[in-house]
Amino acid sequence: MKPKNLVVFLSSLLILFTCKDDSQKIDLASLNLLRGDLQLCGSGQFGELKFSLSCNYETRDDFDLAVALLHSFQYADAEKAFVKVIDADPDCPMAYWGVAMSIYHAAWFPPSEKDLIKGAKVLAVAKNLAMDEKQRAYINAIDAFYADWQNVDHNTRALRFEKAMEKIHHDYPEDVEAAIFYTLALYSTRDRVGKDYKNERKAGKILESLFADNPNHPGIAHYIIHNYDNPVLADKGLETARRYAKIAPSSSHAQHMPSHIFTRLGIWEESIQSNIQSAESARCYKQAMHINDGFFEEIHAIDYLVYAYLQQGDNTRAEREYNAISASTTVHPLNVTAVMYPLAAIPARMALENKNWNKAASLQLQETGLDWEKFPWQKAIHHFARALGAAHTKDFAQAEAELLTLKVLHQKMLAENDRSIAIQVKQVEIQMKTAEAWRHFSENATKKAIALMQEAAALERNTSLHPLTPGDVLPAIELLGDMYLAMNKPEEALMAYEENLNKTPKRFNGLYGAALAAERSGNKEKAIHYFQELIELTKNSSSLRPEIVEAKEFILQS
Structure with missing residues (x-):
C-alpha cells in the first residue's frame, strides 16, 4: 500500500473507532442512569449470593449486592449499584443487564414509556460489547422484553422474556440465578385472574429445590412467598415467610413480605x-x-x-x-399506582369493617397532589364504600349515583384493553354487582338483591386476589352471608360465612357472622365454637367492639 493510501486508511480507521467511542459515550450520557450513595438502612444485610457472570473481579461484590437488592425489589438502589459497576467497568455487559432488570419490575405494574425507552437504550449499549455466549443469552432474554415495545403489548413481551429465561435455565441447569430469574418470569406471566395457579406451582417447585443448598438467598425466599401468596398455596409458604426477614434484615420489603402469607392464613x-x-x-x-x-x-x-x-x-x-x-x-x-391503592382502601376498610354506614357514605378521597381520575381501580374502592354506606342508610339517590360512577370507572378500565389489569377489572365488576344488590335490598327488592349478590359471590370465587392487597375491601361471599342473615335465612348465611372463612381464615366479621348464624339456626355447638374463636382472636387487643361483649355473654350463658 502506498504511503498516501496508508495514511488515508489509518485516518479512516481512526475516525471509525472514534465515532464508535463517541456513539457509546452519547448513549451512556442519554440514559439518565441513577447514581449516588446507596440508601442501605440497618446492618446492610440483604442475603447471600454469588452470580458467576459478573465481570471484573474488583466489581464482583458490588455486582452481587446489586443482584441481592434486585431480588428484594430495592429497585432504585439496585440500579445505583449496577451503575457503580458500569462506572468502574463500562465494558461489563451484565451491569447493563442489571439496569434493564431494575426498571422492568416484573412482579409489579408494567414499566412506564419512559422506563421502556431507557431499558431499550441501555440494552443497545450492552449488545455492542464483547461477551461470552452465556452473557449474550442473558442480555438477549431481557432484550426480548424491551424489543419493539412500541408495537408489541406488555404481556406478549413478558412471555418472550419467560421463554428466553426458560431456555437459559434448560441450557445451564447448574446456574442458580438462571433458575431464580426464570421463576420470576413465570410469576410475571401467571394467570392473574384464575385460580389454577399453574405458573405459581411450577415456580414454587423449582425454588423449593434450590432452597436447601442456598438457605440465605433472598430471591429464593422472596419468590416462594410471591408464588404462594394465595389462599390455596399459602400454607406451603409459611416456613419460608418466617425465614425471609432474617435473610435480608435491611430490606423494608423483606420485613413486609412475610405478612402476605400470614394474612392469607x-x-x-x-x-x-x-x-x-x-x-x-x-x-x-x-x-x-x-x-x-x-x-x-x-x-x-x-x-x-x-x-x-x-x-x-x-x-x-x-x-x-x-x-x-x-x-x-x-x-x-x-410506584405511584401502588401507593394510591392503600390511600383509597384503608379509610374504606375502617368504615366498612365496622359497619359504620354513615361514615362510609361520607368518605372523602385523600388529597395526594395527583389526579384520582388516573387511578380508576383505586377510585372505585372509594365509591364502592360510599355506595354501600348510602344503601344501608337508605339514601337511594346517592346509592344510585355511586353505582353509576362505578360503572363509568369500569368502562374506563375496559376501554384500556390491558390484560395486565384484568383482575382489577373483575374486582370492580364484583363491587358493581354488590353495590347494586344492597341498593335493591334496601328498597325491599330482596329477590333481585339476592340474585345479584349470588352473582357477585360467584365472580369472586373464580377471581384471584390482587397481590398488592391484604384482602377484598369486603368479601362478596361474606356480604352474601350478611344478606341471608338479614333475610332471616341463618342456614344459608352460615354456609356463606363458612365458605368465606375457609378462603380467608379468622376474619373478625366472618367469625361473628358465623356465630350469629349458627345461634339463630339452633346450632349451639357451632355458635360456641365461633364465639370462642372470636374471643381468642381478640385477646391481645384492646377491642371495644360490641361483638366481643356479645360473644363473652353468650359463652357465659351457655
Missing part, C-alpha cells in the same frame, strides 16, 4: 409484627432520602397493618396507623 399477630418492622425500616429510608411525603413501602406496610388490627377488632391501633399517613398531601413517585 389469618396469623394476625405475626402479620402485625412483620409490618411494624417494615414500616420502621421504610421510615429509615425516608429519612435517608430526605422524603417528607407518602412513601410506598411505609404506606403498603400500614395497609396490611390496619387490616390485621381490624381483624383483631382493634380500631384504636388501626386508626393510629392510618393517622400516620392520612396527613400526607403528596406521595413519593416510586
